[in-house]
Amino acid sequence: MTHPPLANIESAAHVTGRSIYVDDIPVMEGTLWVKVLDARIAHGRITRLDVREAEQMEGVVKIFTHHDIPGENQVGGIIPDEPLLATEEVHFQGQPIALVAAETEEQAEAALQKIVLEIEPLPVITDPREAFRQGKLLSGSRTFSKGNTAAAFSGCAHVFEGKVESGGQEHLYLETQGAYAVPTEHDSVRIYSSTQGPTAVQRTVARVLGVGMNRVEVDVARLGGGFGGKEDQASTWGAFAALVAYVLKRPAKCIPHRMEDMRMTGKRNPYSSDFKIGLDADLNIIAYEATFFQNGGAAADLSPAILERTLFHAANSYAIPHVHVTAHSCKTNLPPNTAFRGFGGPQGKFVIEAAIDCSAKNLGVAAAVIQRKNLLADGYEFHYGQIAAGSEAQNCWTKLEQKRPFKAVLAEIEAFNATHPRLKKGAAWMPICFGISFTNTMMNHARALVHVYSDGSVGVSTGAVEMGQGVNMKMMQVAAACFGISLDRIKLETTNTTRVANTSPSAASATADLNGKALADACLQIRSRLEILVRSQLGVSKTTRIILRDERIFIDEQATDMTWPQLIQQAFFQRTNLSAKGHYATPQIHFDKITGKGHPFAYHVYGTALTICTVDCLRGNYTVDVVDVVHDFGNSINPGIDLGQCEGGIVQGIGWMTMEEVAYNAEGRLLSNALSTYKIPDIYSVPAVLDIEPVDTEGSELSIFKSKAVGEPPLMYGIGAFFALRNAVLAFNPQSDIAYSAPMTPEKVLMGLY
Ligand code: LUZ
Ligand code: MOS
Numbered sequence: 042m043t044h045p046p047l048a049n050i051e052s053a054a055h056v057t058g059r060s061i062y063v064d065d066i067p068v069m070e071g072t073l074w075v076k077v078l079d080a081r082i083a084h085g086r087i088t089r090l091d092v093r094e095a096e097q098m099e100g101v102v103k104i105f106t107h108h109d110i111p112g113e114n115q116v117g118g119i120i121p122d123e124p125l126l127a128t129e130e131v132h133f134q135g136q137p138i139a140l141v142a143a144e145t146e147e148q149a150e151a152a153l154q155k156i157v158l159e160i161e162p163l164p165v166i167t168d169p170r171e172a173f174r175q176g177k178l179l180s181g182s183r184t185f186s187k188g189n190t191a192a193a194f195s196g197c198a199h200v201f202e203g204k205v206e207s208g209g210q211e212h213l214y215l216e217t218q219g220a221y222a223v224p225t226e227h228d229s230v231r232i233y234s235s236t237q238g239p240t241a242v243q244r245t246v247a248r249v250l251g252v253g254m255n256r257v258e259v260d261v262a263r264l265g266g267g268f269g270g271k272e273d274q275a276s277t278w279g280a281f282a283a284l285v286a287y288v289l290k291r292p293a294k295c296i297p298h299r300m301e302d303m304r305m306t307g308k309r310n311p312y313s314s315d316f317k318i319g320l321d322a323d324l325n326i327i328a329y330e331a332t333f334f335q336n337g338g339a340a341a342d343l344s345p346a347i348l349e350r351t352l353f354h355a356a357n358s359y360a361i362p363h364v365h366v367t368a369h370s371c372k373t374n375l376p377p378n379t380a381f382r383g384f385g386g387p388q389g390k391f392v393i394e395a396a397i398d399c400s401a402k403n404l405g406v407a408a409a410v411i412q413r414k415n416l417l418a419d420g421y422e423f424h425y426g427q428i429a430a431g432s433e434a435q436n437c438w439t440k441l442e443q444k445r446p447f448k449a450v451l452a453e454i455e456a457f458n459a460t461h462p463r464l465k466k467g468a469a470w471m472p473i474c475f476g477i478s479f480t481n482t483m484m485n486h487a488r489a490l491v492h493v494y495s496d497g498s499v500g501v502s503t504g505a506v507e508m509g510q511g512v513n514m515k516m517m518q519v520a521a522a523c524f525g526i527s528l529d530r531i532k533l534e535t536t537n538t539t540r541v542a543n544t545s546p547s548a549a550s551a552t553a554d555l556n557g558k559a560l561a562d563a564c565l566q567i568r569s570r571l572e573i574l575v576r577s578q579l580g581v582s583k584t585t586r587i588i589l590r591d592e593r594i595f596i597d598e599q600a601t602d603m604t605w606p607q608l609i610q611q612a613f614f615q616r617t618n619l620s621a622k623g624h625y626a627t628p629q630i631h632f633d634k635i636t637g638k639g640h641p642f643a644y645h646v647y648g649t650a651l652t653i654c655t656v657d658c659l660r661g662n663y664t665v666d667v668v669d670v671v672h673d674f675g676n677s678i679n680p681g682i683d684l685g686q687c688e689g690g691i692v693q694g695i696g697w698m699t700m701e702e703v704a705y706n707a708e709g710r711l712l713s714n715a716l717s718t719y720k721i722p723d724i725y726s727v728p729a730v731l732d733i734e735p736v737d738t739e740g741s742e743l744s745i746f747k748s749k750a751v752g753e754p755p756l757m758y759g760i761g762a763f764f765a766l767r768n769a770v771l772a773f774n775p776q777s778d779i780a781y782s783a784p785m786t787p788e789k790v791l792m793g794l795y
Pocket of ligand 1: 350384478479480491550
């Protein structure tokens with residue numbers, strides 16, 4: 042990594058509490074509080090909704106039902122199947138039915154209790170396979186196919202089949218959902234929103250209010266975490282606040298408490314899947330089939346897109362000649378499930394890893410032998426038609442192998458297990474290959490706005506939303522590099538739909554690439570105008586190179602007397618345009634949804650992790666001792682930030698695979714509805730050894746300054762923890778029939794041991 046280490050510009054304000062989140066915005070006089078009445082039955086017909094008594098309560102200004110929506114009662118992002126407020130029926134526990142707007146939060150709370158609501162129960166489905174049997178689907182089923190699996194299986198030496206379950210995951214962003222809306226002149230509204238998708242909020246609010254998008258301004262300073270949970274679902278909360286502000290012409294704030302947030306919002310889609318895998322006598326994977334039953338919840342939300350990414354990543358980083366994978370998005374009576382770091386990719390990868398593990402166990406070899414043997418190389422045609430280029434799959438594995446030889450690791454564990462009757466260790470390797478780009482080609486573009494002020498200071502606006510991932514810092518680095526100036530001269534502005542329009546959400550790991558490249562485009566436009574000026578002022582020929590570096594103008598590596606502020610002052614006197622709007626649209630990518638073939642990804646990110654766990658075979662609890670990773674960062678623009686993303690992603694992935702259990706009962710009520718019943722990793726669950734090394738590589742031209750996307754890929758290393766734990770259980774009890782069912786909670790481990 043050649044870029045210098047740079048601390049995240051936001052860190053100091055975060056740790057001293059000076060960073061502003063939605064709930065920290067000083068409220069204007071006359072601000073109303075909005076509370077949501079939600080269904081406590083997962084499926085039913087609303088037979089009575091009487092708000093008259095509640096509306097008479099002290100401080101209550103108005104109670105909103107679907108009748109009070111001036112525009113469309115619709116918030117569905119991909120498919121219009123989700124009302125903002127329920128009409129005749131409710132389809133999940135936590136579904137919003139009415140809003141109370143009151144002078145204080147307490148008064149709004151009190152009024153909620155006085156609303157008379159009667160719901161006649163209807164049958165509840167929580168299981169995706171049951172929904173599929175009843176023909177309840179959220180969108181069309183999809184299949185990606187390559188070669189001929191049916192024919193290939195008959196020629197395979199070994200064929201194995203199995204079933205795999207993976208659970209949901211609560212986003213648990215530290216800052217809950219929320220929005221603060223202020224009515225503005227000209228029939229408009231400004232919304233301070235905790236959203237990854239400012240334009241999504243703008244579009245949804247415009248539709249709900251029945252106004253043009255130009256009347257809705259969305260402003261985002263930063264989020265206290267998003268993880269996908271605010272890619273689409275923030276729109277609902279923005280619409281609640283905006284509806285009240287727009288109709289009552291008073292500022293309105295709507296921020297759910299933690300338990301309300303957990304109850305009302307969707308989570309990572311749980312999946313139930315079937316696989317069939319065929320290998321030849323030399324352990325080459327010849328054919329792979331999988332059927333995915335995605336638990337989408339009660340509305341489509343982003344599930345159809347998540348489903349697609351599951352299919353893209355169904356074969357992980359393996360070269361397989363025959364692939365046939367099908368996915369169904371099943372409609373159940375759970376809150377609409379949604380984007381979560383990895384966006385269906387982790388669910389797809391988990392299944393093929395289970396298939397390989399199942400093969401290995403049946404054949405009496407280590408899974409790593411099959412994994413290593415089948416890693417893809419450049420020139421491989423993915424089952425969706427793209428040709429692999431710049432593959433680091435084998436390099437990452439080899440580098441990890443040099444550090445921790447696989448035979449030595451397994452021998453060490455065997456020796457440990459032989460001498461420890463109560464403790465058992467297990468190891469697993471987890472390679473990853475994750476495609477970078479929104480799978481919807483149309484979404485891969487971005488814009489940026491740059492002003493150089495006459496004193497030489499710079500204001501930068503992009504469509505990127507800072508959610509703790511450090512994208513603001515990366516944007517500042519891009520501007521500083523393009524102008525050759527110090528970071529101190531640059532201010533990163535809030536993300537605002539009036540300054541930068543038509544943004545894609547900050548998602549798909551692509552935010553720094555897309556917005557960074559748009560920003561570089563804007564900066565370079567200004568720089569070329571400045572160069573013209575320098576040539577005429579200093580009499581420099583067209584062929585001589587002008588360099589902006591260290592806040593000074595260089596001519597062919599020769600420093601001049603002219604500094605950046607002097608240059609800008611002169612440019613301003615010469616009436617040079619010191620502002621620019623940049624644009625970037627990822628080149629080369631395309632995808633045909635009908636044939637399921639194309640070149641959907643700008644590039645792929647690769648890596649390999651070794652995970653070692655220890656299980657206490659008396660109690661069933663466990664520790665993750667080692668996660669040793671070789672990761673493909675490209676040429677990291679900011680190693681500190683990228684390492685942090687990697688570490689956080691790994692721990693979040695381990696959480697999904699081990700301790701985080703989203704539990705609903707048969708009536709569709711969320712049982713894991715608070716932090717007392719939903720456990721996420723804390724500092725004590727972080728692996729004692731968490732070693733992340735970069736693989737030596739060039740990086741991709743389509744990543745920002747050749748620094749590869751890093752947001753989502755590392756999460757999938759966490760899948761290794763599942764298999765490491767399973768192997769430890771099997772070391773204790775080789776007869777255990779422990780299922781491929783995540784999360785591997787201590788309870789499941791204990792049941793598996795005996
Ligand atoms: N969001 C989206 C995503 O709309 N499309 C994607 O491909 C995607 N991938 C990852 C995360 N969010
Ligand atoms: Mo995401 S799952 O990149 O919001």
